[in-house]
Amino acid sequence: MIGGWLAIGALALAAFALAAFLLRLPREGLTLFGAVLVFGLAGYAWQGSPGQPSAPKGHEDRSANQGEAMVEGRAALFDRTLPPPDYLLTSDAFARRGRFGDAAGLLRRGLEDNPNDLESWLALGLALVGHADGFVTPAALQAFGRARAIDPDHPGAEYFLGFAYLQSGEIRAARNVWAGLIAHSPPDAPWREGLEAEVARLDDMIARAPMLQGQ
Numbered sequence: 001m002i003g004g005w006l007a008i009g010a011l012a013l014a015a016f017a018l019a020a021f022l023l024r025l026p027r028e029g030l031t032l033f034g035a036v037l038v039f040g041l042a043g044y045a046w047q048g049s050p051g052q053p054s055a056p057k058g059h060e061d062r063s064a065n066q067g068e069a070m071v072e073g074r075a076a077l078f079d080r081t082l083p084p085p086d087y088l089l090t091s092d093a094f095a096r097r098g099r100f101g102d103a104a105g106l107l108r109r110g111l112e113d114n115p116n117d118l119e120s121w122l123a124l125g126l127a128l129v130g131h132a133d134g135f136v137t138p139a140a141l142q143a144f145g146r147a148r149a150i151d152p153d154h155p156g157a158e159y160f161l162g163f164a165y166l167q168s169g170e171i172r173a174a175r176n177v178w179a180g181l182i183a184h185s186p187p188d189a190p191w192r193e194g195l196e197a198e199v200a201r202l203d204d205m206i207a208r209a210p211m212l213q214g215q
Contacts, residue, residue, distance in 0.1 A: 066098065066130055066134075067094075067095040067096045067097065067098045067099075067100065067103075067130060068096050070095060070126045070127075070130060071092045071095050071096055071123075073160070074119065074122055074123055074126060074156065074160070075092075077122075077154070077155075077156045078119055084119065085110060085114060085117070085120070087106050087107065087109065087110030087120075088107070088110065088117075088119065088120055088123060090106055091103040091104075091106040091107045091110070091123060091127065092123070094106065095123075095126075095127055095130065098130070100127045100128070100130035100131035101127075101131045103123075103127040103130075104124055104127040104128050104131055107120055107123055107124040107127060108124065111124065116150055117150075118147050118150040118151050118154060118156075121143050121144070121146040121147035121150065121157075122143075122144070122147045122156050122157060122160065124140075124143040125140045125141075125143035125144040125147065125157065125160065125161070126160060126164075128140035128143060129164045134164070134167050134168050135164075135168045136161065136164050136165055136168060136170070136173075140161075140164070141161070144157040144158075144160070144161045145157070152184065155181060155185070155189075155191050158177050158178070158180060158181040159178075159181065159191070159195075161177050162174045162175075162177035162178040162181070165177060171202060171205060171206060171209075172206060174202065175199055175202040175203065175206065178195050178198060178199050178202075179199050181195060182195050182196055182199065
């Protein structure tokens with residue numbers, strides 16, 4: 001089945017991306033690598049354990065694992081000099097339990113008073129992806145777009161949007177988002193080399209798979 005093949009391919013590419021960051025990322029990029037690692041684990045948790053087909057994880061367990069990884073991955077991108085707002089802490093608690101709809105609702109209310117909080121928009125995008133079982137909805141796209149508009153130099157919105165596309169099997173969309181991140185990143189950006197290698201691998205995958213060329 002094409003959908004299953006794409007999911008397997010997405011997981012394999014994600015693992016390859018993690019290896020690329022681990023081997024190539026300089027010291028100043030270790031924070032981003034931590035985010036990549038835990039978000040990669042979120043993708044694995046959502047797809048389940050392929051080695052145990054007779055006893056798959058329940059939906060609630062997978063959602064909780066994914067939520068934990070999403071929260072930790074996002075938080076790894078921010079150096080906190082001040083504690084996050086209360087609504088973000090509470091929404092993270094919901095996300096850690098896989099209650100993404102509740103997390104998104106709290107974030108929307110919090111953003112009414114804090115419309116320029118980049119981390120909250122990024123958290124909302126991730127919560128909406130989780131609520132949609134790993135798929136990128138128009139509302140999630142809008143949230144990631146707001147995060148990028150607040151700070152175009154921050155890689156979080158485009159990196160996690162690309163990974164969400166990859167996780168859902170939208171290979172060309174992931175490739176295009178990451179290529180856009182590379183295009184406006186400075187030459188010495190610590191994430192650039194790893195993402196360039198990943199985009200090249202996605203290009204090779206697309207060239208070898210006719211069913212991806214029409215995505």
